[in-house]
Amino acid sequence: MATASSTPSPDHLRMLVKVARMYHERGVRQPEIAAHLSMSQPRVSRLLREAAERGVVRTVVVSPEGVHAELEDALVAQYGLRDAVVVEVEGAGVDVIPALAAATATYLDATLAGGDVIGVSSWSATLLETVKVMRARTKTPFAAREVVQIVGGSGSPEVQLHATRLTSRLAELTGARPVFAPSAALVGSPELRDLLSKEPAMAAAMQAWSRLTLALLGIGTLEPSPLLRLSGNAITPEDQKRLKAIGAVGDVCARYFDAEGEPVAAPFNDRLIGIDLAQLRGAERRIGVAGGLDKVAAIRGAARGGWINILITDMEVARELLASE
Structure with missing residues (x-):
């Protein structure tokens, strides 16, 4: 032939x-x-x-409506990501959380492997919505060994249930053991932080941070989200001003960073109970879930600084990230 x-x-x-x-x-x-x-x-x-x-037959992949593979590939290439998921949200000003939550639930269902140790940020409304729509895993072995809070999960009684429910429900869905961080994210003094860190339950959670294989992360701006504000873990307006003055654009687990993703010297760092960048980078997969044009600078910084290496976001944000890099 x-x-x-x-x-x-x-x-x-x-x-x-x-x-x-x-x-x-x-x-x-x-x-x-x-x-x-x-x-x-x-x-x-x-x-x-x-x-x-010989090119007699050429394979062409046609993305169905609502699938934005070219944007995803461009984000991966431009920001050095491991993967990206871009969702379409109908209409301007529409709440992006339901679409992001559905996409995150689907992504986890397809990619969770047996034995994962999953870290989860406690005060993310999008992640809370994700576990509401996520299906239980019926495959064996179970998809995870542990689901660990990676920032203090205690807060005001009105919303304390949310952080607890996020961790416990994700553990239930994946067949994992929940590991709670029974402390506020921001405490009153460095001395109190040191004392709380030595409490057996809190120490166990902090030790588990070194075992993470996957982290589920919300990405915040200087303006606290409604859920975080209600929890009592939000930073003060004075701290917001200080952070802005030193160039902070966003946070992951209350660890603030600048436009290049470099950690900043926040005035409350020594009072914070939460995973830091060095520990977070130990997780092979770091999934940032965030959308809305108000978060573009924060998402860009999180990607540049390696806080995340997988991004789930909406189409408008994806286009801004690609246009402004």
């Missing part, structure tokens, strides 16, 4: 086209093609392979 590097005869090319059209356009199976043309099935297979090599 002629090779792709040689010049085939017109008769051979006609045979390539005939076999290719029967297989790709008419859906005729290879054994039936072989019988119809009185040739062996291995020869049919070789002809189909040659048709692809």
Whole structure:
């Protein structure tokens, strides 16, 4: 048989086209093609392979409506990400949380592997919505060993249930053991932080941070989210001003960073109970889930600084990230 590097005869090319059209356009199976043309099935297979090599057959992937593979690939290339998911949100000013939550739930269902140790930020409304729509895993082995709070999960009674429910429900869905961080994220003094860190339950949670294989992360701005504000863990307006003055643009687990993703010297760092960047980078997969144009600077910084290496966001944010880099 002629090779792709040689010049085939017109008769051979006609045979390539005939076999290719029967297989790709008419859906005729290879054994039936072989019988119809009185040739062996291995020869049919070789002809189909040659048709692809010569460009007689070209495979084109057409993304369905609502799938933005080109944007995702561009984000991965531009920011050095491991993966990206871009969701479409209908209409301006629409709440992006339901779409992001649905996409995150689907992504986790497809990518969780047996034995994961999952770290989860406690005060993310999007992650809370994710576990509401996520399906329970029925495969064995279970998808995770532990689900660990990676920032203090205690807060005001009105919203304390949210942080606890996020961790416990994700653990239930994945067949994992929940590990809670039974402290506020921001405490009154460095001395209190040191004392709380030595409490057995809190110390166990902090030790688990070194075992993370995956982290689920919200990305915040200088303006606290409604959930974080209600929890009692939000920074004060005075601290917001200080952070802005030193160039902070956003946070992951209450660790603030600048436009390049570099950690900043926040005035409350020594009162914070939460994972830091060095510990977070120990997790192979760090999934940042955030959207809305108000978060573009924070998301960009989180990607640049390696706080996240997988991004789930909306289409408008994706376009801004690509346009402004």
